Structure formats: C-alpha cells, structure tokens
Amino acid sequence: MSENINNNKEPLFSYKNKKLLSNPIGKDNPITIQVLGICSILAVTVQLKPSLVLAISVVAVMGLANVIISLLRNTIPQRIRIIVQLTVIASLVIIVDQVLKAYMYDVSRQLSIFVGLIITNCIIMGRLEGFALYNKAWPSFLDGIGNAAGYGAILLAVAAVRELFGAGTLMNVQIIPDIFYRIGYENNGLFILPPMALITVGVIIWIHRSRDKELIDAS
Amino acid sequence: MAKGYSNKYIFIYASIMVVVVALILSLLATLLQPKQERNIRLEKMQNILASINIEVEREESENVFYDYIVQTKILNHEGEEIEGDAFEVDLQDEIRKELSERQMPLYIAEAENETYYILPLRGAGLWGAIWGYISLKSDFNTIAGANFDHASETPGLGSQIAEKHFENQFKGKKIFDQQGNYRSVKVLREGADPDDPHGVDAITGGTMTCNGVSKMLYDGIKVYKPYFYKQKNYE
Numbered sequence: 001m002s003e004n005i006n007n008n009k010e011p012l013f014s015y016k017n018k019k020l021l022s023n024p025i026g027k028d029n030p031i032t033i034q035v036l037g038i039c040s041i042l043a044v045t046v047q048l049k050p051s052l053v054l055a056i057s058v059v060a061v062m063g064l065a066n067v068i069i070s071l072l073r074n075t076i077p078q079r080i081r082i083i084v085q086l087t088v089i090a091s092l093v094i095i096v097d098q099v100l101k102a103y104m105y106d107v108s109r110q111l112s113i114f115v116g117l118i119i120t121n122c123i124i125m126g127r128l129e130g131f132a133l134y135n136k137a138w139p140s141f142l143d144g145i146g147n148a149a150g151y152g153a154i155l156l157a158v159a160a161v162r163e164l165f166g167a168g169t170l171m172n173v174q175i176i177p178d179i180f181y182r183i184g185y186e187n188n189g190l191f192i193l194p195p196m197a198l199i200t201v202g203v204i205i206w207i208h209r210s211r212d213k214e215l216i217d218a219s
Numbered sequence: 220m221a222k223g224y225s226n227k228y229i230f231i232y233a234s235i236m237v238v239v240v241a242l243i244l245s246l247l248a249t250l251l252q253p254k255q256e257r258n259i260r261l262e263k264m265q266n267i268l269a270s271i272n273i274e275v276e277r278e279e280s281e282n283v284f285y286d287y288i289v290q291t292k293i294l295n296h297e298g299e300e301i302e303g304d305a306f307e308v309d310l311q312d313e314i315r316k317e318l319s320e321r322q323m324p325l326y327i328a329e330a331e332n333e334t335y336y337i338l339p340l341r342g343a344g345l346w347g348a349i350w351g352y353i354s355l356k357s358d359f360n361t362i363a364g365a366n367f368d369h370a371s372e373t374p375g376l377g378s379q380i381a382e383k384h385f386e387n388q389f390k391g392k393k394i395f396d397q398q399g400n401y402r403s404v405k406v407l408r409e410g411a412d413p414d415d416p417h418g419v420d421a422i423t424g425g426t427m428t429c430n431g432v433s434k435m436l437y438d439g440i441k442v443y444k445p446y447f448y449k450q451k452n453y454e
Contacts, residue, residue, distance in 0.1 A: 076232075102251040
C-alpha cells in the first residue's frame with residue numbers, strides 16, 4: 001500500500017524538479033540566454049557587496065512571489081493577472097524593506113535604492129507569468145529560487161570583474177598589490193561606468209555560448 | 220489559471236486584494252515604526268559622534284552620546300540662541316525656510332580636553348538628499364572631522380561620500396582663508412593639491428554628488444558665520 005502512494009507522489013527532488021533549479025543557472029540563464037533583468041545589472045554591479053545583497057534579496061522575493069502566485073493561480077482572473085502579480089511583488093518587497101529597517105538596519109542602508117529595482121526586475125514577473133501561473137507551489141518555488149540564483153550568479157560575476165579592474169578591490173578589500181601601482185598599473189576608470197557592465201555581460205554570453213554549442217542561435 | 224470570470228468577480232477579487240494588502244502593509248508599518256525610529260535616532264547620534272572622530276557601535280551611541288556632547292543650542296540667523304531642543308530640529312524643513320525664520324542646531328562637544336562645534340548640514344546630491352555633520356575646532360576655522368550620508372546616491376560611485384576615505388580628507392581643512400574671507404571647502408573634480416586648505420579630491424564617477432557636497436558645505440556653514448564672529452569677539 002505504502003509503496004503505491006509513494007509511486008503516485010513525485011519525490012520532492014525528482015529529476016524534473018532538480019532541473020527546475022539547475023537549468024536557469026546554466027542552460028536557461030535568465031540573463032545570458034533570455035536577456036532579462038539587464039537593467040539592474042547595469043545599475044548595481046560597480047561593487048561586489050551591494051550586488052551580493054541584491055542577489056540574496058531577489059532570491060527571497062522571487063521564491064516567495066512564485067509560491068504565492070502559484071497558490072492563488074486558480075483564482076486569479078486572466079484579465080487582471082498582471083496587476084495581481086505586481087501587487088504581490090511590490091507588497092513582498094515593501095515587507096522585506098520594512099522588516100530590514102527595523103531589525104537589520106545596516107543591511108537596509110546597504111540596500112537603499114535597490115529595493116525599488118527589485119520591483120521592476122523583469123525576471124520576477126517573467127517567471128510569475130511563465131511558470132507560477134501554471135504550476136504547483138513546490139515546483140514554482142524551485143523555479144523562482146533557480147532563476148534568482150542564475151540572475152545572482154551573473155550579477156556577482158560582472159560585479160567581481162568591474163570592482164577588480166575598476167577599483168582594484170573585491171568586497172572593499174584591496175586585491176591588486178600596491179607594488180603594481182608603483183610600477184605604473186592604473187585602475188581602469190571605464191569599468192566603473194555603466195557601459196562596461198553591458199560589455200562584460202556580452203563577454204559572458206560569448207563564453208557561455210562558445211562552451212555550449214546548443215545555445216547558438218542559427219538564425 | 221481561471222479564465223472567463225465575470226466582471227463582478229474581477230471587481231470583487233481586486234477589491235479584496237487591495238484591502239488585504241493595505242491591511243497587511245499598514246499593520247506591519249505601525250508595528251515596526253517604533254523600532255525603525257529608534258534606529259534612525261541612534262544612527263543620528265552615531266553620525267554626530269563620528270564627526271568628532273569618536274567611533275561607536277550604533278547600539279552604544281545612546282549611552283555615550285551625552286558623555287561627549289556637553290551642550291546643544293538652536294541659533295537664529297543672527298547667531299543668537301533661541302529656545303528649543305536642537306536634537307529634534309528637522310533640517311529638511313529648516314533649509315526650506317527663509318533665513319530669518321530658520322532654526323540652526325549646534326552641538327558642542329568635548330573630547331580629550333578639546334571643544335568641538337558640530338554643525339549639521341543638508342543638501343541635494345544627484346538622486347536625492349545628502350546630509351552630514353562637520354565639526355570645527357574652537358578656532359571656528361579648522362575642520363576636525365566630517366561625516367556624510369545620503370538617501371539614494373549611485374551605489375559604488377556617489378555613495379562613496381559616506382566612506383571614511385572621502386570623509387577623512389576634510390580633517391585639518393580650513394573654512395576661512397588667511398585674510399578671514401569665507402571660503403568653505405570645495406570638492407574638486409580635477410583633484411586637490413594636498414596643501415590646499417580649501418579643497419579635497421572628488422570621487423571618480425561621482426561628480427554630481429560631489430558638487431552637491433560642495434554646495435551643501437558652502438551654504439550650510441555660511442549661516443553659522445554670525446555665531447562664529449560673536450564667539451570670537453567675546454574671546
């Protein structure tokens with residue numbers, strides 16, 4: 001009897017569910033493949049630390065938003081679904097912001113304007129629209145976490161490159177030794193400016209596709 | 220996803236959603252408000268102390284604040300003292316008022332047998348408000364320390380005004396030149412000569428924010444001049 005029940009029920013981390021989590025980090029990355037969420041990449045990747053804080057916040061908001069929309073999916077009227085999604089995202093972000101301000105004030109100072117950027121992050125709405133509206137809560141949760149992690153990974157990679165070459169530091173710790181500067185090495189000011197974020201993302205997309213030929217768009 | 224619902228259903232659905240969300244958010248905001256206000260108050264004390272180079276944890280700042288701050292005053296535009304609690308003055312409102320109506324808070328601190336005069340400042344950066352505290356030695360000329368903060372300057376660029384490497388540049392700078400003319404301290408994009416008593420280096424990529432700092436310093440310190448002259452004459 002018990003075997004039967006187990007057979008009918010999908011295990012929590014089935015192959016399919018694991019794919020939901022791992023695909024967006026590699027093959028189906030929201031930034032390098034779907035090219036979503038570029039706007040916030042431009043804005044926050046000057047330094048590694050704020051990028052890390054933003055990545056963690058997006059993971060939290062996206063996981064929760066996907067679960068909530070998935071639970072509500074059978075009640076949401078088609079015609080106002082976008083408004084419902086926006087309301088859920090915006091409310092979650094405000095709740096996170098308020099709680100941080102009360103209990104983790106320093107983190108909330110770090111976040112400052114990123115909170116608004118989370119609301120407008122196209123990836124979150126893209127996943128609600130594309131996945132959570134049609135799937136159960138658990139797979140939706142994994143999908144949200146996976147996509148947020150895929151977004152976060154690129155965010156951190158770009159930030160690391162920009163902070164290292166733009167300021168010679170990582171997480172505000174000096175990495176490039178003083179002796180380099182004495183020899184004549186200089187920080188590259190271009191890395192601090194927004195265009196370099198686009199170029200760095202472009203290089204990452206290039207590397208990603210040259211390693212995985214399947215991703216190359218024949219057209 | 221539910222399809223083909225009637226207009227009535229959609230209206231009711233939207234109304235309930237709005238009410239529920241409004242209730243949750245307002246409840247949360249009300250519950251958390253006292254804690255948030257306390258954090259802001261403690262941070263203000265921490266920042267004021269930081270401007271005289273006393274570094275304390277935010278939670279500690281309330282306990283030691285009045286060990287250092289020996290006197291608080293509100294001044295008017297003629298440098299005369301007026302009634303009130305300086306700590307409660309909201310600079311955001313004051314800088315919009317006519318000069319003759321403005322209340323100007325002043326904190327007088329003592330540390331290691333030196334007296335410091337701490338002026339709160341407020342101005343505009345690139346995206347939003349910037350503010351800070353600057354402390355003067357008892358000659359009413361030499362800057363002892365500075366502390367800046369901002370609401371929403373660009374992370375990693377303009378936001379660096381709140382970092383030590385920027386703030387520390389102000390130590391030892393002078394606001395009057397040798398002839399006694401008011402010069403303030405300017406943040407110079409092209410970089411400042413280390414011997415220049417009225418200039419500091421700007422932040423690469425943060426020029427607009429730095430211009431805001433220059434203007435905030437110039438306008439913010441200027442209004443205290445009558446008080447400085449009065450104090451000097453008494454001495």
